[in-house]
Amino acid sequence: MDPHLLRTFTEVVRCASFSGAARELGYTQSAVSQHIAALEADLGVELLRRRPVTPTEAGARLLEHAEPLLLRLAAARAEVTRVSGAPAARITAGVSAPAMGGRLARAVARLRAQRPRAEVTLRVLERAAVVAGVTAGDLDLGLVDGAAAPSDPLGMPGAGALRAVRCAEEELVVALAADHPLARRSGLRLADLTDALWVDAPAAAVSPAGLHPAAAGEGFRTGVRYEGPDVRGVLDLVGAGLGPVLLPRSAVAGRQGVVAVPLAAPRLVHRTELLHRRGGPGEAAGALAALPTAADPPELTA
The missing domain is CATH 1.10.10.10 (Winged helix-like DNA-binding domain superfamily/Winged helix DNA-binding domain)
Structure with a gap:
């Protein structure tokens, strides 16, 4: 077998x-x-x-x-x-929860195939903790995510001393319960949801608190706050009708009881960026950051 x-x-x-x-x-x-x-x-x-x-x-x-x-x-x-006696490379990467997934797993798998003795540690942290860890040298590199206009960087606070490389980008959608009155829309504006009670999950999704500039000053109210990195737990709350949340489309795909409605305005994408110190990510960490394949778009290239 x-x-x-x-x-x-x-x-x-x-x-x-x-x-x-x-x-x-x-x-x-x-x-x-x-x-x-x-x-x-x-x-x-x-x-x-x-x-x-x-x-x-x-x-x-x-x-x-x-x-x-x-x-x-x-x-x-x-x-x-x-x-085997060969020295092991040690790589510690900090990852904000929504940046985890198949792309990262494939990159790590390719690194291990290239360097079988590499010891890779992934720490799932809040975005700010990833930035702080890479800046302080406690992390070799970081993967952070967030919402941004297509032409703008993420603009992570405190990341000025780091190099940020765009790794992946995909459509940002509004996740709603399947029986929500707006679930059948072909697209939604944030202004359509200003009266909604949102699920606020700052460690696992795009937080309503970060939407104010994008929504031209409109406020958003929190119905349930979820303090954890588990996206599936957030979608359980959405499916139970406790409020919408903004997530990348791939995080919602195939989830029963939850629908993904495209965000029509403002135009925002979910972006993942690779962070490392400006002096370079180091030999081993650099290998993790430069392992595209023909079948897998080069989303982790430095």
Whole structure:
């Protein structure tokens, strides 16, 4: 059994969703379906029921073995690496929660393939803490995100001594409960939502507090404040009808009970930027920042 297929299988079971597993692993949903089909063909038995996504009896038995097997494989790799004698590169990166995802995971995977002994630590922090950590040298590099006009930088406070490199950019959408009166709109202006009670999740989404300049001075009221980095937890609140939130489209895609309505005005995008000290990100950190592939746009290039 291919361990890559086993890893996909365990993630699908954990998420109870093919699309959810695709987001977590950085694959397309089609690739995840192909992995599961290949594993079922190899074993000659159905492993997952599709609607809803749950393991069959055979799948449940496989799951009991898969997780220990994957753990042993990881332990074996670590042990072989430990005795190889080559010095290990150590990279510590600070990441604001919405900047996490498949692109970052693929970049780290490519780095590990290039440098098997690299020890990569990812610290999920608030945006300001990422900036402070890179500035102080506690972090080799940082990935931060936020809303900006297409032609403007993020303008992170305190980042003046750092170099910021644009890594990724995507559409910013308004996430609403599926039964919200505005959910069927083809686009929304922020002015359409000035009377709404927002979900304020400053560590996981674009905070209403940061929308005032973009909305020409209009105020926004908070109904629920979510103090944590888990985007899925924020979307649970949105799906329960507790208020809208601004997120990149990829964070909302495939989420049941939540719809993504494009933000028509003002024109804003969700941008991810790579931060490192102006003297350079260092040899190992530079490798993480310069690993595009033909199939993956060069979003982490310095």
